[in-house]
Each structure stands twice: as structure tokens, then as C-alpha cells.
Amino acid sequence: MTRQQLLDLYFMDARSKLIDIAAFLDRVDRGEGDADFRLDAFRKALAELNRGEPVRAKGVLMSLSDPTTEPIAKAPGKGAVGAWPGTGIRCE
Numbered sequence: 001m002t003r004q005q006l007l008d009l010y011f012m013d014a015r016s017k018l019i020d021i022a023a024f025l026d027r028v029d030r031g032e033g034d035a036d037f038r039l040d041a042f043r044k045a046l047a048e049l050n051r052g053e054p055v056r057a058k059g060v061l062m063s064l065s066d067p068t069t070e071p072i073a074k075a076p077g078k079g080a081v082g083a084w085p086g087t088g089i090r091c092e
Contacts, residue, residue, distance in 0.1 A: 021046075036085075037083060037085045037086060038081060038082065038083045041063060041064050041083035041084065042064075044063045045059075045060045045063040045064055047063075048060045048063055064083045064084065065084055
């Protein structure tokens, strides 16, 4: 497909998602209290969007993923939280 065809096909969907992300960040910024590791991971993932190479999706995924290779003895919670808390940060 050409760039024009891709824009014609996907632009409105991407535009909607971008507005959703902006609204999410606005709500978080207006919220009270401290944010946790997920907001830092989200902002790191957003920074990947400014890369000038066509590997942004991989960069976003990796910025939210656990880079370790050794399994842990016990999961720290009952479910996934969508971002890796990093070394020394507990996910509860």
C-alpha cells in the first residue's frame, strides 16, 4: 500500500486513539495523589512514538515489558498490570 492509501484507511482510527490518550493523561494530571510506575512506563512508551524508524511498536511494547529472563518464585499479585514495575518496585 502507498502512504496515501494507509492514511486513507487508518488515519481516523489513529486520530481517535490519540485523542483518547490525551484525555487519559488529562485525567491523570487532574487526579490527586502520587502516580506509580505505570505512568512512568506509559510516558516512556510515548517517547518511543517520536522515533524516526518504523520499529515504534516494538519500542512501545519493550518499554512496557519485563526485560528479565529468570522466572520469579511467586507472582506479586493476582493479575497483570500492563507495565513492568522495575527492579525494587513491588507491584501489588
